[in-house]
Amino acid sequence: MWKLLLVLCVCAAPLSAAYKILVVSPVPGKSHTILGDGFVRNLLNAGHEVTYITAFPVENPPARLHQVNVSDNIKYFPVDLVNIKKLIDDKGEQPSLSVFFGIIEQQARNTVSNENVQRLMRDPKQNFDAVIVEWFFSEVFTGFGSVFGCPMILFSSVEPHWMVLQWIDGLPNPAYTVDIQSTGTAPLGFLARAKELFNQVAGLLFKSLYFEAIENKIYEENFRPAAEARGRTLTPLNVQRYNISLMLGNSHVSLGEATRLPQSYKPIGGYHIDPDLKPLSKELKNIIESSKDGVIYFSMGSNLKSKDWPVEIKQDLLKMFSGLKQTVLWKFEEDLPNLPKNVHILKWAPQPTILAHPNTKLFITHGGLLSTTETIHFGVPIIGIPAFADQFVNVDRAVGKGFAKRVDLSYDIAQELKGAIEELLTNPSYTERVKELSLIYHDRPAPPARELVHWVEHVVKTRGAPHLRSPALLVPWYQKVYLDLAVVVFSVLAAIYIGLKRLCCSKKGEKTSAKQKKN
Numbered sequence: 001m002w003k004l005l006l007v008l009c010v011c012a013a014p015l016s017a018a019y020k021i022l023v024v025s026p027v028p029g030k031s032h033t034i035l036g037d038g039f040v041r042n043l044l045n046a047g048h049e050v051t052y053i054t055a056f057p058v059e060n061p062p063a064r065l066h067q068v069n070v071s072d073n074i075k076y077f078p079v080d081l082v083n084i085k086k087l088i089d090d091k092g093e094q095p096s097l098s099v100f101f102g103i104i105e106q107q108a109r110n111t112v113s114n115e116n117v118q119r120l121m122r123d124p125k126q127n128f129d130a131v132i133v134e135w136f137f138s139e140v141f142t143g144f145g146s147v148f149g150c151p152m153i154l155f156s157s158v159e160p161h162w163m164v165l166q167w168i169d170g171l172p173n174p175a176y177t178v179d180i181q182s183t184g185t186a187p188l189g190f191l192a193r194a195k196e197l198f199n200q201v202a203g204l205l206f207k208s209l210y211f212e213a214i215e216n217k218i219y220e221e222n223f224r225p226a227a228e229a230r231g232r233t234l235t236p237l238n239v240q241r242y243n244i245s246l247m248l249g250n251s252h253v254s255l256g257e258a259t260r261l262p263q264s265y266k267p268i269g270g271y272h273i274d275p276d277l278k279p280l281s282k283e284l285k286n287i288i289e290s291s292k293d294g295v296i297y298f299s300m301g302s303n304l305k306s307k308d309w310p311v312e313i314k315q316d317l318l319k320m321f322s323g324l325k326q327t328v329l330w331k332f333e334e335d336l337p338n339l340p341k342n343v344h345i346l347k348w349a350p351q352p353t354i355l356a357h358p359n360t361k362l363f364i365t366h367g368g369l370l371s372t373t374e375t376i377h378f379g380v381p382i383i384g385i386p387a388f389a390d391q392f393v394n395v396d397r398a399v400g401k402g403f404a405k406r407v408d409l410s411y412d413i414a415q416e417l418k419g420a421i422e423e424l425l426t427n428p429s430y431t432e433r434v435k436e437l438s439l440i441y442h443d444r445p446a447p448p449a450r451e452l453v454h455w456v457e458h459v460v461k462t463r464g465a466p467h468l469r470s471p472a473l474l475v476p477w478y479q480k481v482y483l484d485l486a487v488v489v490f491s492v493l494a495a496i497y498i499g500l501k502r503l504c505c506s507k508k509g510e511k512t513s514a515k516q517k518k519n
């Protein structure tokens with residue numbers, strides 16, 4: 001009997017270490033979902049049980065994965081902002097702040113008011129050891145941590161910047177830590193430094209005077225009743241947004257800057273890349289391996305739809321590609337007529353596997369963060385054609401690091417692309433540089449996916465990792481800049497000055513009155 005018990009105990013041991021984790025990644029964009037899927041895959045592989053709030057649930061999910069379907073969010077995907085023809089005609093003009101934050105607001109409200117999400121929150125059987133939420137220009141989703149009464153892990157999808165660092169440490173110095181939309185690198189010139197300060201102050205004012213009230217309303221209307229249904233009191237948003245155990249960042253020093261970071265920030269850039277590469281189809285493998293001058297891989301990601309490309313540009317590109325010695329793999333969702341011999345259209349492409357192939361010499365990309373990360377992971381130089389969002393910053397950063405050239409969307413793109421391709425294929429410095437960065441990227445104590453699992457488990461084991469919290473969170477800003485001390489010093493100096501002045505006046509007065517007496 002005791003032997004049976006022992007066997008049972010041993011079998012149960014790994015199960016007891018499994019945690020229940022809620023992953024909240026409801027942004028209805030493919031790249032955000034790839035990042036969310038990366039969390040889910042790695043946590044499942046480590047034996048944990050994951051509940052996943054996602055806009056792209058899969059059929060027949062693996063065991064231990066419970067999906068909460070918020071595919072309804074897709075209706076708030078800004079299709080207009082990723083129409084390539086419109087982007088060319090608007091010459092890279094970005095949406096206004098109010099349009100952008102309007103989208104953030106709709107996505108946030110639609111997620112937390114979604115009936116599947118409300119059902120999850122109100123189900124008393126649902127409990128979690130930790131909640132991981134993606135920060136996407138709002139902290140509304142930190143409410144999940146308060147509703148379930150468990151530690152909060154915030155996930156930041158880009159390099160660290162002031163908008164996220166303020167919740168776990170404090171505002172970084174804008175003189176050398178630039179804004180999320182800025183491509184400046186230290187040392188900044190006078191005007192650039194002034195602009196960074198202005199951006200930070202303007203952003204803070206926008207948030208506190210306008211957006212915070214909207215966030216608060218969404219938070220209170222959707223989380224408070226759910227928390228009360230569970231018999232809990234909701235922590236106010238203004239407290240909860242600072243109650244973050246850990247921030248996991250899709251960043252790495254090889255991809256960005258050596259930014260000063262608090263202990264509660266862990267960079268795990270590259271964790272989304274599955275080390276088990278999907279195999280190439282036989283046909284694709286053949287094409288790549290028989291290209292003796294190498295392969296150029298061209299993909300503008302999944303958001304820019306091929307049907308929106310102006311016809312003349314498609315034709316110019318095909319003509320230009322036909323003059324190259326290399327094979328061009330073009331990820332495009334439609335068949336193109338009169339395809340040159342060296343151009344192959346792929347409706348779906350196993351991007352990491354293609355980039356990993358030694359025959360791939362060059363990647364022409366929109367410069368999304370996932371693509372630039374994969375570029376460094378596999379060491380392939382790029383031509384960046386930024387179209388929207390953070391792509392401009394990513395491409396400019398890659399150019400600054402020396403492994404990329406930038407080409408802008410325009411009706412002359414084929415001509416410009418031709419020059420850039422020639423430069424990248426003949427000047428070896430781009431490839432050398434990307435290989436150097438790739439070495440830095442891979443030379444870590446542990447692969448990023450293992451770090452992800454380690455830190456999530458660490459937060460659960462240590463009940464919210466309070467030891468990682470930055471002491472800066474306890475200090476109000478005026479104390480950080482010693483404004484209170486300045487007031488004290490100034491008051492003392494002023495008091496001394498006034499005192500001395502009085503003393504000396506009254507002495508003078510005595511003297512004059514003495515003089516007057518004499519006279």
Ligand SMILES: *[C@@H]1O[C@H](CO)[C@@H](O)[C@H](O)[C@H]1NC(C)=O
Pocket residue numbers: 057058059069070071072
């Ligand atoms: C998610 O919800 C949508 C809309 O209700 C539905 O069409 C889709 O099949 C659902 N997906 C899964 C995997 O259940």
Ligand SMILES: *[C@@H]1O[C@H](CO)[C@@H](O)[C@H](O)[C@H]1NC(C)=O
Pocket residue numbers: 146149150151152235239240243245463464
């Ligand atoms: C902050 O989060 C921890 C869990 O990490 C929780 O125990 C604590 O009650 C929270 N604090 C507030 C004020 O809600």
